[in-house]
Amino acid sequence: MIGSVEKLVESDKIRNANCPECQAPNSLTASVYSKIFILKLFPFVYGKTAKVDCSACKRAFPNYKYLPLPIQGKVDDMMSDIHHKWYGYIGYVVFGAIIIFGLLNPRK
Numbered sequence: 355m356i357g358s359v360e361k362l363v364e365s366d367k368i369r370n371a372n373c374p375e376c377q378a379p380n381s382l383t384a385s386v387y388s389k390i391f392i393l394k395l396f397p398f399v400y401g402k403t404a405k406v407d408c409s410a411c412k413r414a415f416p417n418y419k420y421l422p423l424p425i426q427g428k429v430d431d432m433m434s435d436i437h438h439k440w441y442g443y444i445g446y447v448v449f450g451a452i453i454i455f456g457l458l459n460p461r462k
Contacts (some may be wrong), residue, residue: 355394360403364436369407371425378410384418384429386436392407394447399442404429 365420376398389401406415415421418429 355392358391363388363402363438364432366432368425368428368432369384371428373408373410373413374425375413376408376411376420378403378408381408382425383409384432385409385432386443388438388440391448394411395401396445397442398445399438400437402433402436404433 365378365383367383368384369380371382372379373381384404384406386402386404386410389403391400395459404418406418406421406425407413408415418426421429422428
């Protein structure tokens with residue numbers, strides 16, 4: 355399996371924010387995803403993304419940067435508090451070990 359995936363890390367309500375479409379109070383939910391590139395069995399984490407949904411009008415906002423600034427700030431705060439899972443770095447460790455092993459044991 356080789357390819358790129360997005361894995362849900364956390365989902366939470368955005369407090370004290372109204373939907374820009376239907377103006378429903380406290381109806382927005384932000385979901386933070388880890389961007390992961392998978393090369394066979396080895397995952398490589400390379401970023402995070404967030405999507406916002408309204409539970410009242412069912413509108414999805416895939417790019418939260420187009421939402422009003424107070425909502426953007428709350429989503430940015432949420433993203434900064436969330437970290438990738440530890441196993442997302444296994445690919446970097448394995449390939450780093452292969453490179454170091456190759457440098458320390460040159461062929462004759």
